[in-house]
Amino acid sequence: MKKLEIITLAxxxxxxxVHPNTxxxxxxxxxxxxxxxxxxxxxxxxxxxxxxxxxxx
Numbered sequence: 001m002k003k004l005e006i007i008t009l010a011x012x013x014x015x016x017x018v019h020p021n022t023x024x025x026x027x028x029x030x031x032x033x034x035x036x037x038x039x040x041x042x043x044x045x046x047x048x049x050x051x052x053x054x055x056x057x
Contacts, residue, residue: 005047006035012045016054 013020026032027043032053034043 006044007047007050009034009043009045012050015050016057 007015009020009023013023016023023032023034023045024043027034032045032049034045036042037044
């Protein structure tokens with residue numbers, strides 16, 4: 001079974017070379033959905049989803 005890799009907002013923004021606010025906007029419009037963690041509802045992303053977006057850039 002393949003391991004699901006989860007990365008932080010900062011890691012995702014570094015990989016995609018975009019500002020963290022861009023990722024927040026993409027989450028809000030449904031372009032790249034985040035997974036919410038913890039009581040603060042911090043955004044986390046599936047690495048596979050980030051790589052898919054990277055291929056389309």
